[in-house]
Amino acid sequence: MVTALLIVHGLVAIALLGAISHQTLATWAPAHARPRSFFGRLRTVRSASFANTIVILYAVSTLLGGIVYLRFRVDIRPGLERAGHWPALGLFDLKEHFISIGLALLPAYWVSWRQPHADETSRTRVAVTSVLAFIVWWSFVIGHVMNNIMGFGR
Amino acid sequence: MTSSPRFRTFAFACGSAFAIFYVVALKFDLALFTVYPSFGVVLLGTHHSRDVVAPSLGFLAPAMYWYGWTATAALGALLFGLIAALLPERWTRKFSPGLGWMIPVAAMMGCVYLTLPWFRL
Numbered sequence: 001m002v003t004a005l006l007i008v009h010g011l012v013a014i015a016l017l018g019a020i021s022h023q024t025l026a027t028w029a030p031a032h033a034r035p036r037s038f039f040g041r042l043r044t045v046r047s048a049s050f051a052n053t054i055v056i057l058y059a060v061s062t063l064l065g066g067i068v069y070l071r072f073r074v075d076i077r078p079g080l081e082r083a084g085h086w087p088a089l090g091l092f093d094l095k096e097h098f099i100s101i102g103l104a105l106l107p108a109y110w111v112s113w114r115q116p117h118a119d120e121t122s123r124t125r126v127a128v129t130s131v132l133a134f135i136v137w138w139s140f141v142i143g144h145v146m147n148n149i150m151g152f153g154r
Numbered sequence: 155m156t157s158s159p160r161f162r163t164f165a166f167a168c169g170s171a172f173a174i175f176y177v178v179a180l181k182f183d184l185a186l187f188t189v190y191p192s193f194g195v196v197l198l199g200t201h202h203s204r205d206v207v208a209p210s211l212g213f214l215a216p217a218m219y220w221y222g223w224t225a226t227a228a229l230g231a232l233l234f235g236l237i238a239a240l241l242p243e244r245w246t247r248k249f250s251p252g253l254g255w256m257i258p259v260a261a262m263m264g265c266v267y268l269t270l271p272w273f274r275l
Contacts, residue, residue, distance in 0.1 A: 070191040090272025097265040104172030107165035127255040
């Protein structure tokens with residue numbers, strides 16, 4: 001059951017990674033990009049339409065990760081501690097901290113995309129999206145590394 | 155409700171306050187509750203194994219604080235966000251929306267600093 005949840009967690013994370021990477025690249029892409037270029041095509045997609053999906057995927061991914069984390073703490077982490085994988089455990093701790101901070105950032109992220117303020121520059125929106133993208137990438141990579149060191153099913 | 159300026163203020167205040175409260179909760183180990191996953195037990199407050207029997211109990215009954223730290227920060231952030239949303243708009247307008255991402259980034263750096271001991275083991 002937990003292995004199935006871990007796989008679903010991974011799949012949701014991949015969908016989230018794709019959506020937020022696309023949106024972040026679109027916000028960073030130069031406004032004068034040629035229409036048929038890679039960045040030009042990225043910018044033609046309405047990035048704001050990704051916001052709801054990203055919020056839902058982030059929340060679902062965090063929920064699934066939070067459930068799987070219970071099993072990780074009991075069955076996997078003690079083995080990693082015995083094997084002396086301290087830096088990997090430190091990186092994983094950072095993952096959990098960043099995810100919590102990202103979760104609380106979701107309302108601000110959603111508002112900056114769905115209800116942009118008239119007197120506000122797009123810089124805030126770009127920055128919030130980039131921070132969230134960093135958190136998602138960090139979490140994905142570290143989660144993948146931990147799974148490679150000592151995944152479930154041992 | 156979500157389109158109102160008050161919700162906007164709440165969203166940015168809540169995100170920033172959570173980041174600050176989370177680092178404080180992490181630094182001072184202020185978990186609202188402690189989870190013992192092997193027993194399926196949740197205790198209110200922060201509990202360490204040495205408080206009960208011996209440090210070796212940590213291996214038998216690992217405790218989890220992440221949920222508790224998140225809950226502590228969420229509670230503080232919710233209150234802060236609600237208070238900020240109730241303030242007159244002329245007061246909240248003085249705060250730059252840029253703080254909405256700068257504070258979380260600073261908090262993430264704080265988390266990195268507090269996690270450094272792991273890399274010295």
